[in-house]
Amino acid sequence: MTDPFDSLHLPDSPVDPPGAFADRLRRALADAILTGAPMINAPALSPYLVVADARSALAWYSEVLGARPRGERHVNADGTIGHAELDFGGAVLMLAEPSPLYPDVPVGPPTPGPFSHTLHLEVADVDATVATARRRGATVERAPADEPYGRAAVIVDPFGHRWMLNRPPA
Template identity: 50%
Template sequence: MDSPLTPYLAVADARAAVAWYAAHLGAELVGDPIEMPDGRVGHAEMRIRGARVFLSDAHPELAVLAPDPAGVPVTLHLELDDVDGLVGRLRDAGASVDREPGDTPAGRIAVVRDPFGHRWMLNQPS
């Protein structure tokens, strides 16, 4: 069963975001995105390491906005096996690194911001 809570991300370019998440986070698209009459993506579903994530283009007329470059109020937490390796690959793919990998009581952690403005906390548990 899927978790009852699913993040729903808005971005400026949903097609580019789906491609980036697939190439760099291993996301898999579930079905075809729903395209609105104006060509924007109204809904897409992905799976990232088994977790369901929804995505759409920004729809300002519905108060659905892409992240503000000044910052975002939500961080997505992703557990994985190799934080250092992924941070390097994400940096090379256009992500900015807000927090370099480091050891914490919760494991090895880094924080990156993807090219679409979303903040990811990458955690390699101890």
């Protein structure tokens, strides 16, 4: 005997919602995804860089290195950026500008000379990334070359930070 309740089964029945709602939700979704959300936690270890011009750096790292802004920026009372975050494929890079409001915090942007650290970033296309970086003002320290560990290059970005770009062997 069949159960009469079984006749209530509803097949998948797509319905287009009102266009205004669809647009509004798309914007809300894009906001939640692209500006990052406080619900994501940072990995245990994240580099925290000081740059002289964080707004330019955020744009450069996004446009040249494929990062995405995440979370809210913190803007100091003097207009400097006290804290901002970028997402690099799940890793987090934190940025801040020095501010005269905090003279006791001993940080500053890199100065020319030997580097104490390098940021190692895996990219899909090392050659293309280096070409874009050069066009956008980076110094190419080591042109792309095939190494045992993959296709690799070293650049210094316009804010003075050194990056090793690598595409590991397949």
